[in-house]
Amino acid sequence: MTRRLPSFVSRGLLLAWLAFTLVPIYWMVHMSLRSNDAITGGFSWLPESVSLANFERILTDPAWYSGYVNSLIYVTLNTVLSVGVALPAAYAFSRFTFLGDKHLFFWLLTNRMTPPAVFLLPFFQLYSAIGLMDTHLAVALAHMTFNVPLAVWILEGFISGVPREIDETAYLDGYSFPRFFVRIFLPLIKAGIGVTAFFCFMFSWVELLLARTLTSVDAKPIAATMTRTVSASGMDWGTLAAAGVLTLVPGIVVIWFVRRYIAKGFAMGRV
């Protein structure tokens, strides 16, 4: 009986998984470096000639790059707001018992379960009525419906990992609650905030339906720019693939910063 897999087997399996992950991404990069004629013209394992024309088009055309800026603005806004409102709530769920707390926790979660498809029209009507249509704030607020519950959930786990004695000691030392929370508590759950911010960023960055419904020009996200360009000029595969490659960049930056926190580990306590 072997106690564990030999290291070359586990390494091989991991490499196989990483390869599976990378192959479609390779194909996207491959397409982004070729012209449309070459893409639809025939199959090739490697790009026959490398051209950065697709990337150049995106980075010089304001209709394209403003999509990136818009997406980044509302995703950042959403992440800051979601983490901001979730922090005190997660603290309360972790530290106090109050009337209805368990039900409230599950209710929060149910907001992640509303199928977006039919809620698009009510969302559209709501944001039109309050004059927020086509603003970054509208998308950020709409995305909070599914990010805030997740943020509360993850942060609650991290906060429950901090011993309650720390709170009590701070009170005895004469700290007011806000000062204690900002000066002492937040630094202790830095890792949790990082991980939560990553998940908020991710779910908001990849969502398209709500973002597209609530914007038209001024706050149009990159993913929507992509669908519209495609329908207008037939299938512009090369530009689309190049835009797809560029959508990876902000996410890679964010995960690079939180990777240490993930590797340090977290166990989310209650559900």
Next chain:
Amino acid sequence: MSTRKPVNPRGWWFVAPVLVSVAFSAIIPLMTVVNYSVQDILGPSQRVFVGMEWFKEVLRDPDLHATLLRQIVFSLAVLALELPLGVGVALLLPAQGWRSSLALVICALPLLIPFNVVGTIWQIFGRTDIGLLGHTLVLLGIDYNYAQNPLDAWLTVLLMDVWHWTALVALLAFAALRAIPQAYYHAAAIDGASRWAVFRHIELPKMRPVLLIAVLLRFMDSFMIYTEPFVLTGGGPGTATTFLSQSLTQKAVGQFDLGPAAAFSLVYFLVILLVCFVLNNAMRDAGKEDA
């Protein structure tokens, strides 16, 4: 966990910002949908109260039953594949060092691609003439065509979902594994526990709360899947990959049947709610027995 949490009604003040922000974007649209679901909307100012009529129609709709069944099979397949795969990948990931960082970033890549781009990439990737996957399968002598063969289309959507979302399970499981104190492993080594016993009696119970989150998230999101199959197959061939969200959108936008669509989406929401409630309680109880 030894002492109970103090009762403190002040907790409500702490959760107030969350309540206000979520209620704003959730309750108002939800009530609008409830409002639609009991009315026949003939025009912008003409509407008739019809009571439970739409709910009866929706619940008797044979198309809906077929779509619901297809959706359930899909979500179960997603969970059955992504959960073990994600945990497996998490166990294989190196614990620290640059290899760990690199592997984590590569694993997370599919999560960071907008949904419609995922669909578009797979649309080309799966084509037999110009796509890597389709071309390779045909070279291997497999009769594959996701645009015409329903089974191929279904499997392609499933493979795409596994590619796209297994990393979410893997990242969560990896984080949970790293949180297990080394002392547990030392104790297991002294007892001469097998690798399986370590997994079964240490790692799995410690991962359970995080895995519950992974199961719930993957269930909800796969049950509401819309953009990726819509872009990849458009729901076809026939209705082979038409999932609930898509047939709902066809009703609401395509045929502009707001009333039935609203009733449909409420039934849909309640199904998700019920399953999550049951899963949540079942897994919590399983956790108690283990402890």
